[in-house]
Amino acid sequence: MQAPSAGDQSPWEFWVVTDPKTKEALSLASPYAGAAAKAPVVIVPCLVKPKLIYPENCQMDLSAATLSILLEAEQLDLGGTWMSLMPLEDRRDKVTEILSLPSTVVPFALVAIGYPLDDHPQEKRYDPSRVHYVK
Numbered sequence: 001m002q003a004p005s006a007g008d009q010s011p012w013e014f015w016v017v018t019d020p021k022t023k024e025a026l027s028l029a030s031p032y033a034g035a036a037a038k039a040p041v042v043i044v045p046c047l048v049k050p051k052l053i054y055p056e057n058c059q060m061d062l063s064a065a066t067l068s069i070l071l072e073a074e075q076l077d078l079g080g081t082w083m084s085l086m087p088l089e090d091r092r093d094k095v096t097e098i099l100s101l102p103s104t105v106v107p108f109a110l111v112a113i114g115y116p117l118d119d120h121p122q123e124k125r126y127d128p129s130r131v132h133y134v135k
Contacts, residue, residue: 003064006057012065012108015044015099022098026110029094035081039112043069044095047086047106059086062108069111079116085109 005011017023018041026044027037036042045066047058066082073080085091086108095107 003061003068005061005064006054009051009053009057009061011048011051011053011058011061013046013048013105015046015101015107017042017044017099025098026095029098029110030083030085030088030091033083033110035083035112036110038117039081039114041113043111043113044099045069045108045111046101047108049104049106059108062086066109066111069113073113077115078113081112083110083112 003010017026023039023042024037026042027033027035029036045062047062052058070080070082085095086106092107095101095110096105099107101107
């Protein structure tokens, strides 16, 4: 909850799902959400409409909050998988129904958290040719 947001609006709330049947249902909300069924915990960052001051920034705000969850999981030696829901209305609607969310709450993503099934080294992604210095 320490993530930055436009105007410090913090337009988020988080649903934490541990029930196996609910996680299984969430895993079917998107063709790419299979990890939700297998993870011990699924966190669903949600946009809370009444908290919006700057609606044009809500996806950036929720992205920052979601990334913060993943960074903290890594710090705790846990693994995490971010599965997008926004802006895909059909996926959001399925998750809204599964979690019985009120109309003022919009699910943003599914974040599966748990211990990694295998130990593979983190891929080196830094490419200095993609960083440009302006003098």
